[in-house]
Each structure stands twice: as C-alpha cells, then as structure tokens.
Amino acid sequence: xxxxxxxxxxxxxxxxxxxxxxxxxxxxxxxxxxxxxxxxxxxxxxxxxxxxxxxxxxxxxxxxxxxxxxxxxxxxxxxxxxxxxxxxxxxxxxxxxxxxxxxxxxxxxxxxxxxxxxxxxxxxxxxxxxxxxxxxxxxxxxxxxxxxxxxxxxxxxxxxxxxxxxxxxxxxxxxxxxxxxxxxxxxxxxxxxxxxxxxxxxxxxxxxxxxxxxxxxxxxxxxxxxxxxxxxxxxxxxxxxxxxxxxxxxxxxxxxxxxxxxxxxxxxxxxxxxxxxxxxxxxxxxxxxx
Amino acid sequence: xxxxxxxxxxxxxxxxxxxxxxxxxxxxxxxxxxxxxxxxxxxxxxxxxxxxxxxxxxxxxxxxxxxxxxxxxxxxxxxxxxxxxxxxxxxxxxxxxxxxxxxxxxxxxxxxxxxxxxxxxxxxxxxxxxxxxxxxxxxxxxxxxxxxxxxxxxxxxxxxxxxxxxxxxxxxxxxxxxxxxxxxxxxxxxxxxxxxxxxxxxxxxxxxxxxxxxxxxxxxxxxxxxxxxxxxxxxxxxxxxxxxxxxxxxxxxxxxxxxxxxxxxxxxxxxxxxxxxxxxxxxxxxxxxxxxxxxxxxxxxxxxxxxxxxxxxxxxxxxxxxxxxxxxxxxxxxxxxxxxxxxxxxxxxxxxxxxxxxxxxxxxxxxxxxxxxxxxxxxxxxxxxxxxxxxxxxxxxxxxxxxxxxxxxxx
Numbered sequence: 001x002x003x004x005x006x007x008x009x010x011x012x013x014x015x016x017x018x019x020x021x022x023x024x025x026x027x028x029x030x031x032x033x034x035x036x037x038x039x040x041x042x043x044x045x046x047x048x049x050x051x052x053x054x055x056x057x058x059x060x061x062x063x064x065x066x067x068x069x070x071x072x073x074x075x076x077x078x079x080x081x082x083x084x085x086x087x088x089x090x091x092x093x094x095x096x097x098x099x100x101x102x103x104x105x106x107x108x109x110x111x112x113x114x115x116x117x118x119x120x121x122x123x124x125x126x127x128x129x130x131x132x133x134x135x136x137x138x139x140x141x142x143x144x145x146x147x148x149x150x151x152x153x154x155x156x157x158x159x160x161x162x163x164x165x166x167x168x169x170x171x172x173x174x175x176x177x178x179x180x181x182x183x184x185x186x187x188x189x190x191x192x193x194x195x196x197x198x199x200x201x202x203x204x205x206x207x208x209x210x211x212x213x214x215x216x217x218x219x220x221x222x223x224x225x226x227x228x229x230x231x232x233x234x235x236x237x238x239x240x241x242x243x244x245x246x247x248x249x250x251x252x253x254x255x256x257x258x259x260x261x262x263x264x265x266x267x268x269x270x271x272x273x274x275x276x277x278x279x280x281x282x283x284x285x286x287x288x289x290x
Numbered sequence: 291x292x293x294x295x296x297x298x299x300x301x302x303x304x305x306x307x308x309x310x311x312x313x314x315x316x317x318x319x320x321x322x323x324x325x326x327x328x329x330x331x332x333x334x335x336x337x338x339x340x341x342x343x344x345x346x347x348x349x350x351x352x353x354x355x356x357x358x359x360x361x362x363x364x365x366x367x368x369x370x371x372x373x374x375x376x377x378x379x380x381x382x383x384x385x386x387x388x389x390x391x392x393x394x395x396x397x398x399x400x401x402x403x404x405x406x407x408x409x410x411x412x413x414x415x416x417x418x419x420x421x422x423x424x425x426x427x428x429x430x431x432x433x434x435x436x437x438x439x440x441x442x443x444x445x446x447x448x449x450x451x452x453x454x455x456x457x458x459x460x461x462x463x464x465x466x467x468x469x470x471x472x473x474x475x476x477x478x479x480x481x482x483x484x485x486x487x488x489x490x491x492x493x494x495x496x497x498x499x500x501x502x503x504x505x506x507x508x509x510x511x512x513x514x515x516x517x518x519x520x521x522x523x524x525x526x527x528x529x530x531x532x533x534x535x536x537x538x539x540x541x542x543x544x545x546x547x548x549x550x551x552x553x554x555x556x557x558x559x560x561x562x563x564x565x566x567x568x569x570x571x572x573x574x575x576x577x578x579x580x581x582x583x584x585x586x587x588x589x590x591x592x593x594x595x596x597x598x599x600x601x602x603x604x605x606x607x608x609x610x611x612x613x614x615x616x617x618x619x620x621x622x623x624x625x626x627x628x629x630x631x632x633x634x635x636x637x638x639x640x641x642x643x644x645x646x647x648x649x650x651x652x653x654x655x656x657x658x659x660x661x662x663x664x665x666x667x668x669x670x671x672x673x674x675x676x677x678x679x680x681x682x683x684x685x686x687x688x689x690x691x692x693x694x695x696x697x698x699x700x701x
Contacts, residue, residue: 005523005527006523006524009520009523010519010523013520014517014520017516017517120352121348121351122349122569123543125543125569125573131547132546132550132551134551134552141552141553143519143548143551216543217539217544219349221348225514256517257517260520265509265521266509266511268511268512269512
C-alpha cells in the first residue's frame, strides 16, 4: 500500500527537480525558437558553469549563488562571441537547423575536451555548507539545495519572461521570432537581436548549470545526458515559449516523481517518453504556443 | 611485319621488367628476425588494448592506466620482460564497449601487439574477451562477471576478477560475525538496471536469504538516475534497516544525499561501486562516511608489493595507492608472471603456465581454474573518518567497524 506521504514527498521532489530542468532548458528553447538554432552545446556551457562555481567554492570559499555574479555576465559575453564568430556565419545556410546542430555538436565536443584538460574526468560534487541539509514541513522533507536551486531557476525564468515581454529589446526578440523579414523592414537589427538572444541563452545555461550542480555530481561528458532532458522539456513545453519550458520542466519532474513512487522506478523513463509521444500526437507544437 | 617487330621488342622488355622486380625484391626484403635476434636488438614488447579514458568510466580508468604505466616503468627499470623493454599502447574507447572491442582488434591486427591489456569496465571486458579468444591471445582483466567466465574461453583470466556475484560476500561475512539480534532484519535493494547491477544483486539477494533478511524494497532504475528521493523514501517507509545502493558513484552521491535529506538512518548502507575511489571522500566529505562496500584489492592488504606501491602513490599523488591503481598493476603482474613462467611470448604457453601454477601477486595468490577464475573471495570495506578500511575477513581488518551507522549530523 503506497502511503500519501510517499506520494507527496516524491511529487515535491519531482517539482523541485523539474523547475531546475526548466531553467536549464529555457535558453535552449529560446535559440531554437528565435533563431532556429538547435544548440547542442547548450548543456556543455551549463557544465562549464558548474565547474566554475565548484572551482570558486573549493579555492576561495565563494558560495555558488554568489559565483553567478561572475558566471552570468561571463557566459553572456561568451555566448555573444560564439554567435559572432560561428552562428552568424551559418545564418544564411540552406538549412540553418541542420547546420547549427552539426556546428554546435562539434562545439560541445570541443568544450568537453577543454573541461577534461582543465579539470580531468574525475566527478565533482558541489559541497556547500547547506548540502544534504533539509527541513521538514508536515513530515515532508525539503532539501535545502533543491529548494535554493528551484528558487533560482524560477527567478531565472521570470527574469527572461520579463525581459521578453516588458523590455524594448525583448519585444524586438519576439518580433524577430514571429516575423523575421518584417522585423528587418521596420528597422530591427536582426544580428544584434540574435546576438543578444544567444548570449542570454548561454547565460541562462550558466544559471541552469549551477542549479543542476546543487543536485548532481558532474563531469565533462555529462552535458550529453542533460541534453536529453532539455529536448524533453522543450518539446513538451513548446519551442520558444518561456512559460511552456517552465511547464515542460515541471510536468517532467512531476511525472518522474510520481512514477517513482507509484510503480517500479525502472519504468520511469518509459512513461516519460510515452507521455512525450502522446503530447506530440495531440499537440505537435508542444503544450504552449508562442 | 610491324606486328612481328612489336613482339620482338616486347619480349626483352618483359624480361627486364621481371628481372628488375625479382632483383628489387631480393635486395629490399629484410631477412626475418628470430626472437633471439629481436631480443638482442631490444625491440620493445608491445602490450596493447583500450581503457575508457573519457566518458562516464574515466574517473576509474585513469587509475588503472596509472597502474599499467607504473608496472611498465618498473619492469623497464629492471631490464624489461624477457630482457626486452615493454611499450604500452592504450587507446581511449570513450566508455563505449563497441569501441573497446574494435580497439582491441586494432591492437592485435594493426599494431600487432605481443600481449594484451585488460579493459574496463565489465561490459568492455565482456566485449573484448571473445576478440582475445578469437586471436588466441591471453587476456587478463576484471572480466564481465560470471557470465563472461562461463563461455569456455581458454585464454581469458580474471587475476583478480571483479565479480559481481561475489561482491557483497565480504559484507555478509561481516554480518555473520554479529550476534543474530544485531543483524539487520529488512533490506532495501536499489539496483541500477544493467549487467553490473544484476550481477551484484545476486550476491546481495543470496546473503539476505542466508541470514533470513526480508527484502522489503527491490527496485531497479535506469541510468542516469535523475532523482533518488522516491527510491529512498520507499526504503525509509518500508522500515528497511539495511540499504543496498547497488549503483555507481553518481547514483551513490544522489542516494546519500537523499538519505541525509530524508533523515533515513538504516543500520548499514552498502554502496556497490564508487565509494572506494578517492573522489568519494574528497567530494562527499563527512556524508560519505560509514558506507560499506566490497573489493578484491586494497592498499592495506598484507601482501608483498603493496607497501611499495603505497609509497609510489604518496610520492606522485599525495595519497595511498587507490584500489584501481593496484588493480591495474596486479593485472599486469599476472600477465608478467605468465610470460616469465612460460619463458616466451607464446600465448598457449602463457595460458598453460597460468592455469597450472599458483601466481603470487600484490593481490594475493591466485590458482586459476578451467574458467580462468581464482577461488571466490571478496573483502568488506567501510569508509571510516575519510579512510577506506578493511573490515572482513578478520585477519586483514584494519579498523573496528562502525555499526550501526550513526545518525546523520545536521547543522
């Protein structure tokens, strides 16, 4: 007999996990939606961010949350640079989506090998003073790192939503997304908007990477595993939709959490992918349209 | 007329061509060297294979590689193997068993190695063993659990093996030393869904049956494990007082954190794999303490050569010799003893020597059976104050076990 406590515990844990996946996935969704670029190196930047946070913590005692003050702007600049040097050059290719997948796949491998060189293949664990700590609410345990990661993730999603809907540049991004040529006609600098979008996406990968590192040990090739979850989150939620990505992440977390509680855990992945198929059959564009 | 003239010209031309070909063949072909001549010329003995130097198994493979390399360095400093220096060719199979098989075949057919290196992990070895068998070359490695040694291979050895089916035997030996009323009563087994998990699970289940421990949770999960909370919640709710975290390092970290977060305090936690590598302690800190595991090798074993390797590891890396450094060295040592005993690089002679003699190594004495396995054995370890201590058998114990496990320290 499965207890109510077990179900609620698994559900809460799944929601916290799902929120963090959403933070990692929102940038991936943005570049896909706005620029038609499938950035397969997105999660590699997330792992880089985890390593930077880890390095600052181990060597200087800087809390990972504070390290974001350095990580976010740094990754924004790197993202903008990657756009200028690489992505911009394939913008006019026959099939930007395929070209971007190949280019970014190679970039991901390069980043992975740079991480291997810098930090070796040994797994790392973010061990802050609150790692492993939790508090109980009505018998339900809330892991402090997971809660912090979730709050950070939701803040990141909210910030990106605010940027897209309440700022001039953000509205320009949406305009390019919806009508590229029309945007150019009204004077929007497509290149500049694309560069900002890409930079923002990589910066959000930085936030996502730190959030993921609160929960998981990490090593250079882990980005390939995280990428699988990103595809799930973005496809379920709807490409290009911030709200959709948040919903996709939460749904994924809830399904995984509840499945783990109600049935044998080995069926969790099967259920997740069956759900994905069902959602795509009913709503091929994802749950939320841009 | 013209045709006849042509024919007359062709014949001498062809004769010159044939003569030139034969003549150049005669002068350019090197005479075949005999093994003695090669030894005198000090041609290196090539030893080849692959390891997962990148990818998810790289953290362990890096230590195996260091063990192989130190063995090579040491034997070359002593004059080599059969008087010849050894040279290692180690490909990176990227933690992919298909690549592991391909690289081993490449080492044999392209590099024409004289001897083979064992791979890692068990899935790679399982893929490589038939390749070694096909080319009739001795292959000493951890093996791929019992299945891999039941294929009738004549050239494959586990010296020592990492045998999942023996994995928890050391832990059960320790449990057997406890008074019956102190032993756990209910077990939760969380198993990664792969061949290694299944192999280790056999020894866990057998021990539960032997000691009358009820298995109240027996769940499997696919890798990568996304969230250990539902699994650990089930274990806690079911009242299990021994938890078998039958996974790798990454899952183990998630499981330990979930145990602490949920304030789940079983009498004992057994982590199958990952808690005896240095990163378990360096990365998890205090939260990694008191976890039991099994191993076929340890840097505190009382066998000849262990102390020396500990000194080497201290000098080079500031730590005592990690288990997989010792494994790597031991696997090469078995191969070395086989070659020296056979007195040649003849693979049949090496295999025959290994099967008919007791091989003394840093891992103990091995007497291989027809499957290529030594007598079943497994040590029980426990992480105590950041050190991996030997707990069982009693004659190798290095520290008093901490049982039951203390409750999690909250800040």
